Amino acid sequence: MNFNQMLLQKQTEVNKRLNELLDIGGIPEILHKAIKYSVEAGGKRIRPILTISITEALGGNVSDALDFGCAIELIHTYSLIHDDLPAMDNDDFRRGKPTNHKVFGEAIAILAGDSLLNFAIEVLCQKTIDSNNLNYIKAINEIFKASGARGMIAGQAIDITSENKILSIDELYKMHSLKTGAIIEAACTVAAYISNREDILEDIRQFSRHLGIAFQIVDDILDFIGDEKKLGKTVGKDSKSNKATFVTILGIEEAKRIAKLHTQKAINIADNIDKTGFLTKLTEYLLVREN
Amino acid sequence: MNFNQMLLQKQTEVNKRLNELLDIGGIPEILHKAIKYSVEAGGKRIRPILTISITEALGGNVSDALDFGCAIELIHTYSLIHDDLPAMDNDDFRRGKPTNHKVFGEAIAILAGDSLLNFAIEVLCQKTIDSNNLNYIKAINEIFKASGARGMIAGQAIDITSENKILSIDELYKMHSLKTGAIIEAACTVAAYISNREDILEDIRQFSRHLGIAFQIVDDILDFIGDEKKLGKTVGKDSKSNKATFVTILGIEEAKRIAKLHTQKAINIADNIDKTGFLTKLTEYLLVREN
Numbered sequence: 110m111n112f113n114q115m116l117l118q119k120q121t122e123v124n125k126r127l128n129e130l131l132d133i134g135g136i137p138e139i140l141h142k143a144i145k146y147s148v149e150a151g152g153k154r155i156r157p158i159l160t161i162s163i164t165e166a167l168g169g170n171v172s173d174a175l176d177f178g179c180a181i182e183l184i185h186t187y188s189l190i191h192d193d194l195p196a197m198d199n200d201d202f203r204r205g206k207p208t209n210h211k212v213f214g215e216a217i218a219i220l221a222g223d224s225l226l227n228f229a230i231e232v233l234c235q236k237t238i239d240s241n242n243l244n245y246i247k248a249i250n251e252i253f254k255a256s257g258a259r260g261m262i263a264g265q266a267i268d269i270t271s272e273n274k275i276l277s278i279d280e281l282y283k284m285h286s287l288k289t290g291a292i293i294e295a296a297c298t299v300a301a302y303i304s305n306r307e308d309i310l311e312d313i314r315q316f317s318r319h320l321g322i323a324f325q326i327v328d329d330i331l332d333f334i335g336d337e338k339k340l341g342k343t344v345g346k347d348s349k350s351n352k353a354t355f356v357t358i359l360g361i362e363e364a365k366r367i368a369k370l371h372t373q374k375a376i377n378i379a380d381n382i383d384k385t386g387f388l389t390k391l392t393e394y395l396l397v398r399e400n
Numbered sequence: 401m402n403f404n405q406m407l408l409q410k411q412t413e414v415n416k417r418l419n420e421l422l423d424i425g426g427i428p429e430i431l432h433k434a435i436k437y438s439v440e441a442g443g444k445r446i447r448p449i450l451t452i453s454i455t456e457a458l459g460g461n462v463s464d465a466l467d468f469g470c471a472i473e474l475i476h477t478y479s480l481i482h483d484d485l486p487a488m489d490n491d492d493f494r495r496g497k498p499t500n501h502k503v504f505g506e507a508i509a510i511l512a513g514d515s516l517l518n519f520a521i522e523v524l525c526q527k528t529i530d531s532n533n534l535n536y537i538k539a540i541n542e543i544f545k546a547s548g549a550r551g552m553i554a555g556q557a558i559d560i561t562s563e564n565k566i567l568s569i570d571e572l573y574k575m576h577s578l579k580t581g582a583i584i585e586a587a588c589t590v591a592a593y594i595s596n597r598e599d600i601l602e603d604i605r606q607f608s609r610h611l612g613i614a615f616q617i618v619d620d621i622l623d624f625i626g627d628e629k630k631l632g633k634t635v636g637k638d639s640k641s642n643k644a645t646f647v648t649i650l651g652i653e654e655a656k657r658i659a660k661l662h663t664q665k666a667i668n669i670a671d672n673i674d675k676t677g678f679l680t681k682l683t684e685y686l687l688v689r690e691n
Contacts, residue, residue, distance in 0.1 A: 133550070137557045140553070141549070191511075196507045197507050214487070215487035216560050219485065219487060223482060223513075224548060224549035227549065228548055228549060230521055230540070231541065231544050231545060234537055234541035235541065238534075238537050238538060241534060243529075243534060246525055246529050249521070249525050250522065250525035256518055257515060257518035257519055257522060258428075258511075258515035258518065262431070262514055262515050266428045266508065267428055270428070
């Protein structure tokens with residue numbers, strides 16, 4: 110199998126497991142529909158694929174890693190639903206489809222986001238009870254430190270209070286390391302806990318930080334030059350709303366150069382973590398992606 | 401010490417621990433302020449006091465119960481912030497103070513709620529790691545099943561989609577057993593897990609269900625006849641907005657009779673769980689409270 114086939118296979122596995130996890134009774138119909146709408150809207154499933162592939166490379170339990178990765182994807186999806194709300198970024202489209210609140214209304218969208226965050230915990234608790242492994246609690250702790258008020262939510266708070274402000278490049282790095290970087294970092298580091306390989310936790314952390322920065326810079330570049338249809342969201346929205354981006358601060362060429370630099374640093378570590386080469390190819394793919 | 405002194409002592413303990421837990425760095429200032437604003441706005445701290453007092457009665461670790469109770473109070477507070485939002489119940493006052501979004505704006509209020517839910521998990525993970533006790537995961541699982549899309553959030557979804565609809569008494573029971581009952585139930589049942597007393601889990605569950613119904617009926621009665629100043633929120637709001645309540649469906653006298661009935665059933669079980677009598681007195685107090 111070549112890289113693209115392996116990537117597709119992993120995406121299919123993640124989507125299948127997400128569907129299984131969400132196929133439960135006892136949720137009011139409109140809420141259940143709203144939850145599934147956003148989860149099934151797709152996305153690249155990069156976070157769970159990172160969790161799975163690093164766990165595979167470390168010889169850990171890949172089935173458990175799949176549930177951890179899916180829980181992280183649920184958290185990621187909740188954050189997108191809340192970020193898109195009128196009071197926040199006020200976005201009408203996401204992944205080529207109307208945003209959750211455009212379809213289900215604001216109240217249900219808020220509750221759908223809340224539900225996904227809650228549900229992620231349920232999935233992780235169940236996995237920990239089933240596996241009877243206290244190390245999994247450390248992995249859960251890592252995830253919610255990353256998604257909380259000192260992580261992802263802090264990044265979003267800085268982002269919404271920074272519109273029309275001139276951010277320095279350091280402030281921009283900090284904002285993105287929290288808003289998108291922290292949860293990508295957790296998606297990678299939990300693999301070390303699942304695999305009982307805390308000895309290389311710091312290597313994985315460094316890998317994930319370089320990857321996270323490169324990922325966000327590429328997002329900004331795509332927002333600036335990308336093809337609206339491929340991205341599935343309104344292009345140029347960030348620059349129109351006077352939000353600082355890596356492109357507006359650094360210029361397009363310098364942004365590309367720095368994205369490549371961090372990708373190379375991530376690859377240097379990936380080569381050591383995953384001898385199969387999949388993690389390296391995934392890192393390269395994230396640099397050259399078109400959406 | 402009489403009951404009132406014991407209650408005040410426990411409330412003070414809970415407030416002190418909540419302050420300690422929230423006194424952390426790394427949260428953007430406005431978000432940190434918004435989080436503390438709603439947590440410090442007070443309330444009776446009934447949920448953590450239930451967790452603590454049942455754990456005490458069962459001979460469990462009360463210091464661990466305090467953190468579990470505080471985490472449940474954080475979840476309760478997040479749900480209030482989100483429920484008060486304009487897209488939901490659109491409330492301007494809560495516990496005698498302007499609601500979170502009235503002070504900090506909708507975006508920060510949404511993020512403050514998200515942060516509290518996240519933070520509850522962090523507190524519970526840390527406690528579980530420190531105690532090295534896998535039974536605690538079962539307690540955490542119980543909490544988030546109660547607060548999720550099959551529990552508290554389901555209740556809120558039913559509530560907001562039921563305005564101007566005629567609910568049957570059974571539908572009203574169901575809605576409240578989810579919206580307020582589930583988390584009260586979890587506040588009680590976690591004490592059994594913390595104390596390794598799963599043998600009386602079902603007794604505690606029955607106690608909490610009777611207590612939860614009585615609690616909600618008293619809330620509806622207070623909303624109907626209560627003194628606005630003591631309640632700290634707008635009185636008669638539910639009946640004005642055509643929401644079904646136990647009072648509008650049953651009438652005031654029948655509502656009072658049923659609240660007393662469930663209180664008595666709860667007391668019959670409480671007498672067996674807690675030989676010190678505190679839990680019984682707490683149950684009585686919740687029936688005759690004025691806010």
